[in-house]
Amino acid sequence: MAAKNVLGIIFSNAYDEVIPQVTSHRTMGSVPFAGRYRLIDFQLSNMVNAGIPQVGILTNSNYRSLMDHIGNGKAWDLARKRDGLTILPPFNHPDTGVFKGKIDALFGSIGYISDSGKDYVLITDCNVVCDIDYDALLEFHIERNAEITLAYARNVKSQLASAMEYEVESYGRISEIRYADPFGDDSSNSLKMMVINRTLLERLLHEASLKRITDFEQLLSENCGNLRVYGYRHNGYAKVIEDLKSYYDANLDLLKPEVRRALFPADKPVYTKTSDKVPAVYGINSVVKNSLIADGCRIDGEVENSILFRGVTVSKGAKVKNSIIMQDTFISENAEVESVITDKDVSIGARKKLCGAENYPVYIGKGINI
Amino acid sequence: MARKQECIAMLLAGGQGSRLGILTKNIAKPAVPYGGKYRIIDFPLSNCVNSGIYTVGVLTQYQPLVLNDYIGNGQPWDLDRADGGVHILSPYQQIKGTEWYKGTANSIYQNIKFIERYDPEYVLILSGDHIYKMDYSKMLDYHKQNRADCTIAMIEVPWEEASRFGLMIVNPDGSISEFEEKPENPRSNKASMGIYIFNWKKLRQYLIDDEANENSGNDFGHDVIPAMHKAGERMFAYQFDGYWKDVGTIDSLWDSNLDLLNPKVDLDLDDDSWKIYSRSPVAPPHYVGENAKIENSMITEGCEIDGSIDFSVLFANVKVEEGANVKYSIIMPGTVIKKGATVQYSIVAENTVIEEGATVGRSPEEMENIEDWGVAVIGNGIKIGKDVKVAPKAMVDTDMGGEA
Numbered sequence: 001m002a003a004k005n006v007l008g009i010i011f012s013n014a015y016d017e018v019i020p021q022v023t024s025h026r027t028m029g030s031v032p033f034a035g036r037y038r039l040i041d042f043q044l045s046n047m048v049n050a051g052i053p054q055v056g057i058l059t060n061s062n063y064r065s066l067m068d069h070i071g072n073g074k075a076w077d078l079a080r081k082r083d084g085l086t087i088l089p090p091f092n093h094p095d096t097g098v099f100k101g102k103i104d105a106l107f108g109s110i111g112y113i114s115d116s117g118k119d120y121v122l123i124t125d126c127n128v129v130c131d132i133d134y135d136a137l138l139e140f141h142i143e144r145n146a147e148i149t150l151a152y153a154r155n156v157k158s159q160l161a162s163a164m165e166y167e168v169e170s171y172g173r174i175s176e177i178r179y180a181d182p183f184g185d186d187s188s189n190s191l192k193m194m195v196i197n198r199t200l201l202e203r204l205l206h207e208a209s210l211k212r213i214t215d216f217e218q219l220l221s222e223n224c225g226n227l228r229v230y231g232y233r234h235n236g237y238a239k240v241i242e243d244l245k246s247y248y249d250a251n252l253d254l255l256k257p258e259v260r261r262a263l264f265p266a267d268k269p270v271y272t273k274t275s276d277k278v279p280a281v282y283g284i285n286s287v288v289k290n291s292l293i294a295d296g297c298r299i300d301g302e303v304e305n306s307i308l309f310r311g312v313t314v315s316k317g318a319k320v321k322n323s324i325i326m327q328d329t330f331i332s333e334n335a336e337v338e339s340v341i342t343d344k345d346v347s348i349g350a351r352k353k354l355c356g357a358e359n360y361p362v363y364i365g366k367g368i369n370i
Numbered sequence: 371m372a373r374k375q376e377c378i379a380m381l382l383a384g385g386q387g388s389r390l391g392i393l394t395k396n397i398a399k400p401a402v403p404y405g406g407k408y409r410i411i412d413f414p415l416s417n418c419v420n421s422g423i424y425t426v427g428v429l430t431q432y433q434p435l436v437l438n439d440y441i442g443n444g445q446p447w448d449l450d451r452a453d454g455g456v457h458i459l460s461p462y463q464q465i466k467g468t469e470w471y472k473g474t475a476n477s478i479y480q481n482i483k484f485i486e487r488y489d490p491e492y493v494l495i496l497s498g499d500h501i502y503k504m505d506y507s508k509m510l511d512y513h514k515q516n517r518a519d520c521t522i523a524m525i526e527v528p529w530e531e532a533s534r535f536g537l538m539i540v541n542p543d544g545s546i547s548e549f550e551e552k553p554e555n556p557r558s559n560k561a562s563m564g565i566y567i568f569n570w571k572k573l574r575q576y577l578i579d580d581e582a583n584e585n586s587g588n589d590f591g592h593d594v595i596p597a598m599h600k601a602g603e604r605m606f607a608y609q610f611d612g613y614w615k616d617v618g619t620i621d622s623l624w625d626s627n628l629d630l631l632n633p634k635v636d637l638d639l640d641d642d643s644w645k646i647y648s649r650s651p652v653a654p655p656h657y658v659g660e661n662a663k664i665e666n667s668m669i670t671e672g673c674e675i676d677g678s679i680d681f682s683v684l685f686a687n688v689k690v691e692e693g694a695n696v697k698y699s700i701i702m703p704g705t706v707i708k709k710g711a712t713v714q715y716s717i718v719a720e721n722t723v724i725e726e727g728a729t730v731g732r733s734p735e736e737m738e739n740i741e742d743w744g745v746a747v748i749g750n751g752i753k754i755g756k757d758v759k760v761a762p763k764a765m766v767d768t769d770m771g772g773e774a
Contacts, residue, residue, distance in 0.1 A: 035655035036671070074445070260657065269652040274446075276647050278639040279406035279670035279683075280656070281631070288664055294655040295407070295670055296640065308655075 002138050003051035007118040007198070009109075010043050011102060013060040014125040014192075018160065018242050021363045022343065026065040029057065029126045031247070032326050032344070034254050034263075035294040035309050037272045038069050039126045039241070042263070045270045048076045050134035052122065054083035056112055058105045060090055069273050076271045088112060102216035103208045106201070114202055121201050124193040128156075129250055130238035131263055131270075132193065137232045141195045144172060146230040148200070148220070151193040153233065154186055158240045164190035164217055168231040177221040177229075191234060200227070237262035248341060248361045251307045251324045255290055277310050285316070301331070318348075322358060340364065373453050375425050377492040377510055377567075378485065379418050382474050383411060384431030387499070389619045392749035392767040393719055398430060399618065400498025401437040403702045403720070405630055405639060406670045406683050408648045409440060410617060413503070414496045415447045415456070416646045421506040423494065425454030427484055429477045431461060431470060446649045459484060473588030479577040485570065493573060495566040495590065501626050501637070502614040503644050504565070509608045513567045516544065519603040520572070520595070523565035525610050535561035536591055538607050546605045549596065560607060563614060566590065572603065613637035624717055624745045627683045627700045631666050651686035651703065661692055677707065685720075694724075699731070715762060716746040724748075725771070727757040737762070 012029030022031050029040035040057070047055055055078060059066060066087070073085030088109045106113070106123075113121060120141070122134060132151060141149040152166050158180065165187040167176035180189065208219050223229075237259060239250045253259045264270060277296030282288070287302040296311035301318035309327040314320055317334035324341045331337065332350040339356035343366040348354065352370050356362030364370065387399025394402065400411035411428075418426050426449060430437055443449075444456035459481050461470050471477035478485075478495070485493060492513065494506055504523070513521040524538055537558045539548040550557065576594050580586050586593045599605055613636045617623040629635040639646055653672025658664060663678035672687035677694035685703040690696055694707045697714040704721040707713055711724045716731035724730060731746035744763030754760060755771020 037654075254654075255657075257657075260654065264654045270654070271652055274650040276446075276645050276650070279668045281640075282664045282667045282669065282679075284666055286665055288658045289662065290660045291658050292655045293658060293669070298640075303658075 001051070002120075002142055003135055004053055005118050006052045006054075006120045006122050006134075006138065006195070007113065007116040008043075008047040008052045008055040009106070009113070009121060009123045010040060010055065010057045011105065011123075011125050012040060012057050012063065012066055014102070015127045015160065015162075015242065016062070018127075019244050019247055021244055021365065022247065022341075023062070025062060025366060027059060027061075027063050028241075030063075030066040030069050031241075032309060033129065034251065035292050035307050036275075037270060038066075039129065040066070040069070041270055041272045042129050042131070043124050043126045044076050044078075045268070046130075046132055046134055047122065048078065048271065049268045050138070052134065053078075053080070054085075054116055054118065056086045056088050056109060058088050058109060060105065063087070063089065071273065075273050086112065101214040103205065103214050103219060106216075107205050107209055110202060110205055113198065116198070118198055120195050121198050122193070122195050127241045128191050128193070128238055129241065129263065130191070130234065131236060131265060131268060132191070132234050132238075137193075138195060140172070140232045141230070144230045145228065146195075147197050147228045149195045149230045149232050150174060150177075150220075151191040151232050151234050152188040153191055153235070153238045154188065156189045156191070156238045156240055157182070157186065158189065158242055160240075160242050162217060164192075164220075166190060166231050168233075172230045172232070174224060174229045174231045177217070177224045179217070188231060188233070191238060244341070244361065244363060245359065248324060252305065252322070254292055254307065255305060275310055280308075283316075286314075301333075315350075324361075343367075346370070372487045375454060375488040375490050377423055377494055378425040378427070378454070378488050378490045379414075379423050379494040379496055379506070380478055380481070380485070381411070381414055381418075381426055381428045381496045381498055382477065383428050383437060383498040384471050384477060385497075385499070386432040387618055390623065391620065391765050392747060393620070393623070393717070394433070395767065396433055396750060397436040398432050398434060398498075401440055402617070402623070403685055404501060404617065404623070405627060406668045406685055407650065408639075408646060410501065411437070411441070411498045412447075412646050412648045413501055414498060415441075415444075415449070416644075417502075417504050417506060418494075418496075419447050419449065419647070420644050421504075423506060424449065424451055425488055425490075426456045427459045427481060428456060428498075429459050429471065429481065431477070434458070434460060440649055442649070447647045454488070457484065473593075474590045475577060475580050475586075475594045476588035478573075479581050479588070482574060482577065485574075490570050493568050493570045495568070497564045499618050500563070500614060500616055502563075502610075502612065503637070503641075503646070504610055504612070504614075505644075506565075506567075509565070510567060512544075512608050513606070516606045517604060518567075518606040519569050520598055521567045521606045521608050522546065522595070523563040523610050524560045524607040525563055525614050526559050527561045529556065529559050532556035532559045532561065537561055540607045544606045544608075546599070546607050549599060551591070560609075562591070563610060564591070566595075572598075620717065620745050620747055624700060624715075628681060628698065630668055630683060631681060653686055659692070662690075698733070715743075716748065716760075718748045719750045719752075721751045722748050723753045725754060725756040725758070728754045728759070728771070730754060730760040732762045 012027040016023040072079040078085035163180040165180040280297040283300035286299045294310040300316040301314040311328040315333040319336040321338040330347045335348045336353045342364040345367045383400040387394040449456035537550040615626045656673035659676035676692040677690040689706045691709045693710045695712040699716045702720045707724045708726045713730045737743045749767040753769045758771035
């Protein structure tokens with residue numbers, strides 16, 4: 001029950017720049033994923049499933065779609081009188097301006113953090129898709145009497161410049177935090193999820209502000225030696241989304257039964273905003289193989305190895321292969337798409353053919369008519 | 371005291387729906403699943419909200435647990451409101467004793483105090499038995515235009531089926547001249563849809579008089595409406611055109627689900643201007659496997675399909691394994707159909723397991739005697755064992771075939 005003493009903080013904008021196509025008009029948190037979700041749903045659900053009662057979502061820019069998705073937090077049972085969900089838009093502090101980095105963002109919301117009165121703060125990004133057991137992480141943190149506990153995993157190497165790796169000693173103590181070597185051997189890779197004691201977080205933020213440190217990773221790294229920092233290993237599935245290709249792969253990964261079981265365990269649902277669409281309708285002669293299909297789809301053509309979001313139409317004679325087709329895309333008769341990512345409300349004209357490669361999917365922007 | 375409302379709705383949801391047999395063994399008829407992700411009651415509730423009626427009393431009596439749980443605080447229909455909203459009204463204990471709802475009219479009589487809290491001009495009476503999309507606000511406008519005391523929604527049914535309905539003979543101005551209850555030789559094909567708008571002050575008096583009448587069955591259709599007609603109150607019929615189906619029998623429930631797959635049927639659930647809301651299951655999109663074959667079907671979230679599906683409606687979290695065949699069937703949430711099993715012309719209720727090689731139902735063409743044919747029904751949580759055969763028209767409410 002320690003989870004009721006935790007404030008969750010989610011960075012919704014972190015790494016927006018790594019998939020600029022998909023995030024040009026939304027935050028990383030509101031990037032559509034797996035047919036009916038947004039990336040932030042996974043972190044929010046992880047928190048709620050662990051029993052964390054209060055969550056603040058830090059936003060920086062392009063957060064309208066996020067606000068539309070989150071609403072008052074009802075879908076996650078976070079619309080509450082006590083605790084609950086708060087969106088924390090940029091706070092134009094004379095000292096900070098619009099956020100320059102995570103430290104600015106947290107410092108701008110320091111009042112919210114200390115008013116929560118929680119003993120622990122769980123801070124995460126939302127570009128790692130996983131079902132992580134925050135209850136176990138918290139238990140580990142308390143049991144080790146840690147001040148900071150960082151989640152890590154093996155075999156989830158990230159190519160991002162800001163990727164971190166840890167030197168984890170026996171008993172879980174972290175002795176070194178460093179930037180990851182993209183060409184190095186497999187190591188303990190940061191999942192960018194951490195629990196920190198609240199009073200310590202407040203102190204570090206004040207210090208960083210005085211020293212003009214803006215890089216959160218640098219702050220952690222500098223303090224690693226003189227604080228009790230531990231590493232919690234996540235053994236389950238985890239996938240980092242760090243460019244268009246990994247976004248594409250992470251979606252198609254869901255066609256594997258073991259990945260679906262890992263991300264959607266029966267006893268830990270992933271919550272999202274409901275849309276009250278009708279069930280998917282399959283017409284005469286529809287052919288669908290190895291695909292994930294959301295409600296509201298209408299399929300009269302052929303679909304193979306693809307993810308169809310809500311409200312997609314695949315007309316007669318049309319073929320969709322190895323593709324991610326986002327909400328309300330319309331694929332006209334006899335059109336063919338292969339290795340394509342279409343954003344929301346795209347329309348592909350009759351008999352048009354579009355083909356990317358499996359290692360380089362073609363992206364079609366929101367609302368474009370072809 | 372609540373704020374005054376012009377019109378509130380009272381939804382009669384207490385009936386057992388005994389003609390649905392084992393499907394309503396543990397749940398009230400309005401809670402019976404329909405159309406892949408809905409329950410019957412989603413239709414009147416969504417119609418209310420879409421018509422701008424935000425105060426709804428739901429009268430429950432028979433097996434209310436699932437229904438109460440489903441409605442909850444009304445949030446899926448935007449009926450969790452500070453002002454009005456949805457209210458479950460069950461029979462309650464009173465100083466003069468405790469009474470079950472004796473009939474439809476009596477159930478409203480017992481809730482006069484609830485209605486009066488809102489001091490409405492009009493009361494809309496609905497039932498939870500039908501699939502239809504209707505704008506009640508237009509019916510209310512019609513009621514007001516005619517300065518009616520009671521307006522009854524009416525639909526023209528095929529003449530050959532008319533004798534199954536309560537019929538009305540309607541004057542050219544829309545007023546009702548006569549009622550006929552399921553006559554052998556119908557003189558009209560205008561059937562009552564069981565949807566009424568009353569002026570509340572009038573209805574209140576008739577309910578009190580009806581209660582005092584020891585010979586009354588306390589039913590709207592049999593007692594209150596005829597009494598109002600006899601007294602010469604202004605009664606009008608409001609004509610409805612569109613899809614309307616009573617899903618009170620196994621055959622009609624099966625038909626009405628399959629109607630969703632027929633493009634010629636005028637029932638579009640994918641209509642953003644008139645959404646049907648429901649409490650959505652929390653499940654990922656459905657997965658269709660490498661060897662699956664799906665045609666002419668409706669499939670919803672959480673399903674995993676590796677078998678072949680034709681002319682069927684699958685609800686949330688249904689699993690159909692490789693080599694299994696589902697045809698002309700309605701498969702309710704959480705059911706598993708294992709390898710090589712065949713389910714056709716059937717309704718399979720929630721959380722049922724059909725083991726490998728079992729066959730449920732048959733197609734009418736295969737029957738030697740068509741009289742023996744009918745939709746097979748498997749009840750909630752039942753297990754049909756390996757290679758077991760379930761005959762057409764069967765109603766199975768105990769496990770068949772011990773070991774799996």
